[in-house]
Amino acid sequence: MKTPKRxxxxxxxxxxxxxxxxxxxxxxxxxxxxxxxTEIRCAKVYKDAAKRSFKQAVEYQExxxxxxxxxQRAIDKGSKFGRKQQEAEWxxxxxxxxxxxxxxxxxxxxxxxxxxxxxLMELVTTEDGDVAPRLNDVLLTRExxxxxxxxxxxxxxxxxxxxxxxxxxxxxxxxxxDYGPVIIxxxxxxxxxxxxxxxxxxTRDVDNITAYYxxxxxxxxxxxxxxxxxALYEDGALHPETQLxxxxxxxxxxxxxxxxxxxxxxxxxxxxDRLERLQDATED
Numbered sequence: 001m002k003t004p005k006r007x008x009x010x011x012x013x014x015x016x017x018x019x020x021x022x023x024x025x026x027x028x029x030x031x032x033x034x035x036x037x038t039e040i041r042c043a044k045v046y047k048d049a050a051k052r053s054f055k056q057a058v059e060y061q062e063x064x065x066x067x068x069x070x071x072q073r074a075i076d077k078g079s080k081f082g083r084k085q086q087e088a089e090w091x092x093x094x095x096x097x098x099x100x101x102x103x104x105x106x107x108x109x110x111x112x113x114x115x116x117x118x119x120l121m122e123l124v125t126t127e128d129g130d131v132a133p134r135l136n137d138v139l140l141t142r143e144x145x146x147x148x149x150x151x152x153x154x155x156x157x158x159x160x161x162x163x164x165x166x167x168x169x170x171x172x173x174x175x176x177x178d179y180g181p182v183i184i185x186x187x188x189x190x191x192x193x194x195x196x197x198x199x200x201x202x203t204r205d206v207d208n209i210t211a212y213y214x215x216x217x218x219x220x221x222x223x224x225x226x227x228x229x230x231a232l233y234e235d236g237a238l239h240p241e242t243q244l245x246x247x248x249x250x251x252x253x254x255x256x257x258x259x260x261x262x263x264x265x266x267x268x269x270x271x272x273d274r275l276e277r278l279q280d281a282t283e284d
Contacts, residue, residue, distance in 0.1 A: 006045050006118050044119040046091055094187040100162055106155045107182045127178045136171040145216035152181050152209055153244050160233050161240045163192045169205035171212040172277045200263050204270050224248040
């Protein structure tokens with residue numbers, strides 16, 4: 001197959017030896033299966049900002065302030081240099097999150113570095129050597145759904161203990177191999193303490209994944225996992241080994257209508273994006 005333009009420099013530098021095939025194409029990136037020496041890996045080629053359709057990018061980048069003041073001023077001004085730096089930060093956010101999460105015991109594809117808009121990482125496969133399917137393509141028993149939901153919730157807890165929220169977690173961003181769920185797609189991961197939308201994003205993440213597993217294990221739908229984990233986080237009582245129960249005592253407080261409307265709009269947008277991804281997955 002024709003070598004993608006962004007992968008050519010990696011082949012010239014000997015980082016990648018051969019592009020074997022396209023694995024999938026989404027709204028933010030195209031993923032290829034590549035050969036690096038004797039290893040088969042995947043290369044995630046990010047699309048240019050003009051070609052991406054990630055509608056809420058501004059919300060996700062809130063709180064990502066760079067240490068380099070000149071670079072940050074350029075980003076704030078929206079200059080050509082600034083846009084280039086912002087793209088680099090978008091790409092680096094994912095590889096940095098992958099390194100952090102892998103070290104914290106969250107199952108993610110092992111990263112091997114990000115090179116000029118190309119993220120090189122482990123190709124997650126089954127023991128038979130087949131590419132691991134996405135969660136939305138897997139049939140689950142009730143027992144599997146309960147077990148895997150608990151696993152994903154433990155990953156959410158570990159992520160939040162690192163100060164990270166996935167921001168786009170759903171059945172389309174989880175792979176399933178012989179050992180269980182693997183979290184993928186993290187360029188939009190946000191700083192829980194530095195982003196005003198972190199709580200609503202985490203709630204959406206947890207509700208999305210619980211709703212999917214709840215199709216096979218309906219009792220999960222009765223849990224209040226998002227409320228529980230965020231309350232523990234705010235109270236400083238959340239630890240990497242915390243096991244969520246789904247039980248949360250809701251306090252009756254005056255409604256903040258502005259916040260409610262923002263969360264409703266975010267939920268509607270998330271559902272629209274989910275349906276678009278489902279359509280893309282069906283077309284693939």
